[in-house]
Amino acid sequence: MSPRARRGLLAALAVGLAAWPWVAPRYFVFLASLVFVNVVVALGLNLLSGYTNQLSFGHAGFLAIGAYTAALVAIYAPRVPVVVTLLAAGVVTALVGLAFGVPCLRLGGLYLTMATLAFGFVIVEAILSLDALTHGADGLRVPAVRLGAFGTFGDTGRYYLTAVTATLMVAAAVNLVRTRTGRAFLAIRESEIAAQASGVPVAAYKTIAFGLSAFYTGVAGGLFAFVVGFLSPDAFDVFLSVDFVVMIILGGLGSVPGSVVGAVIVTVLHDSLAAFQNYRPLIFGVILIACMRFMPGGIAAATRRMSMRLVVSLVLALVTLAAALPAGAEQGVTDTEIVIGCSNSFSGPLAYTGEQATRYGVDLYLKVVNDAGGVNGRKVRSVYYDDAYKPQEAVANTRKLLEQDRIFAVIAPQGTPPVMATLEYLDENRVPLLFPFQGSPVIRGRKYVFSGMTLYDRQSKMMIDYLVGHRKFKTFGVLYQDDDYGKAFLTAYEKDLARHNLKLAAAEAVKRGVTDVSAQIAKLRAAAPQVTFLVLTPGPGAQALKERQKTGWTDTVMVSSGPLTDEKYLGLAGDAAEGVEGLSLWPDPLISDLPGVKAYRAAMQKYFDKNEPNRYSLSGYFAAMLFVEGVKRAGRTLTRETLIGALENVRNFDSGILPPLSIGPDHETQKQGFWVRVEQGRFKPLTDWLKSD
């Protein structure tokens, strides 16, 4: 390419990037900001992997350090301009990276890869345990960006911030390759031994590469924090590190344009596959293998010196495409249709729950309603995107739902961190958030939020009042999951026991997805509580029951929390579940003869005959039922405000599933549960509905 053509292309690129927020729909401005964040990460990873042959599976950890540093600076020193904050994020990450990297760099190849993998896990654990600063698993809200006197930033401001930063970082990387350090990197890439023999101090340069890589990723982390607006440890798992690896493998190891192209393609692909949950890892897996087999060196090597032109063409094509993209109808309501949806887990730790609540729950009821002619003449359609329990993806998905799909309301999203991450955004846009599948009281008292599941503090109150008041138990222990769900229950139990002048005898934490709970059970047993609460998910919950059976611990009553009391957990525990008690939030979906549950089973039989009825799908079915009730009451002039008004006036709504339900200004839809005990492998009710008011 002639220098003149090159200059022309660069100018066109600059114009295209500057014009983007003015031509592209809002969502694509946000998506572009994410692309820039990933470009910086890919550059950082490529500096390490591409030039010094050190593959890292821990870059999500570096990103986390940068993100949390930036967020904490923004919280505790709100007057600091964003440039300083980003530098601080980069420097802190580089320092941590060096402290970790210097001893590890002695290790070659595979060993360093292992060490980086471990580093990623340690960082996530560190975030969890430093909860005084990071708020642990609850997640941390990041304040708006400040640029000195310019005040705070909106979407466009954040776009320019990421765009300018990424451009500077790309320019720095391009120029770095032309410096003495860059030449040393290239020499090391070609042959470490030859470089050493030619007098290149390999160890020193590897350390520099490691520090630079961490600095880049830290700065990207700072940008990430501001773009996403909410951080939680779930965001930075090993699969995020894998995404970064895919970027540089696809783009091309050791190539700056390759990093950019890889980051752009992977981010855009990731986004456009959000609705195809299971196929996303499949496609990324195929990309990795295809690159290795047919395109070693990635796109950069395949296109040789064309790559700069390729970057520019790609960006220009995207700008044109975005300008041509349609903006959807207003507010998701037309004369014939209502569109609702949510971001949920269709992969990751809670994939099963997410899929059941939405595709087999909400959609099940919508099918029934639509086949009967819809509500007030309108059919209801649903859209779902997968967030894999990561807050950043929940934010992206929710924005996409609202700005592209133009949904009317969010229904039945799952999990506290993903829901919390979208709360402010939905509030600002006055979008109803209906019946999230989570019970943390943090969502209470918001105008646009209606709770779904009986909130955890109410569940705790019913459990403690029943066990202390009716059953006269005195000593209690808790085995809880080490996250927002477990901790919310723990706090509530402590508070409710204090009302009865009692205290917890022991509390033991279980990490999510752990495989052995023998130590925790041994410690709880040493405290000899009469009642042991289980605040877990089905897998570990069943393990706790099996562990009790293994050790022959008979003199305690194990009691499951509302979310745990389900058939899945019984099925997994087998005969170890006999005699277990619990708070049940739902009637038995398989055998209850309540009219609403029978109708639910009939619908399941009709539309999804291969899917077993279960509580997750029942809860989604119920959520859709309540939504449709609100829409009916709002009448033909359906707006978000009329829906909220209509829901607030629901009185004694008889679903045939739960007792007659009234929603007041507190927006809590469910407040009840009943006590059950496991007999011959099924939950037998011990009480009528308990009240928590």
Add this chain to the structure above:
Amino acid sequence: MSVAALIHVVVSGLATGCIYALMALALVIIYNATRTLNFAQGEMLMVSTFVAWAAQRALGLPLAASLVVAVVTGGAMAWAIERVVIRRAVAATHWDVLIITLGLSLILRSVAGLVWTHDEFPFPSFFGGRPIALGPVRLAPVSLGIIGASLSLMVALYALFSWTRLGRAMRAVAQNQRAARLMGISVERVYATSWVLAGVVGAVAGVLVAPVVFLSSKMGLVVINGFTAAVIGGFGSMPGAVAGGMLLGVIENLAPLYLPSGIRYSVPFLVLIAILVVRPAGLLGRVEQRKV
């Protein structure tokens, strides 16, 4: 905490450790032959266990027969993967295969989710859940069974590597590929055998561990503990893999007993990093001298 309870916790940890050790062995077997890591080892375990489970449900097979199904599936899948995707890439850098297996692991997990959903399922066990009392000490048959079965498999592997022609060939390839080839050993055959062997070991581990951790598309994540175990023991050393696995299992179980909850889950990784820093070759490994 009573001594009896402590013994139970340690034995339980040893049982988990045996599974880690089997994973580590599978990784080391492939590493020794091809000098690369198999990131898909966990997903291979998961898929073979799922196939065994599906066969059992569809055909009503007894548990022993489904173990055979798992082993055959594990072996066949590993053979196919080696033959179709890995072999053509072995000549390149040690990364290529690593990245390919990473891709495979993503693909296998997706496919498992599409076929069997991401739900968790109970898996029948060879061993009962009721404890055996030895004085005040209570031991679970599940733990003892896992330990017994894993140890027998390890002994069988030891015999294979020490006393058979094939085992000698594999060790020769591990030591020096070129020399082994010059001695008339078919290196390609050793590659294939190593993969099949790793697939089989993984399948046995899967059937042993599935009743404890339940069958799900997530169970392949145990491979990370397998890596850690292999590195602690010294990557490439088979006795090291066993020791590393057992040690990791016990440490994981003891940490919640004695450490505050803030750091207990980092312990395995901190141990890993510490070992890498202080003794990069692991507990029983030898420092590798590689030439240009």
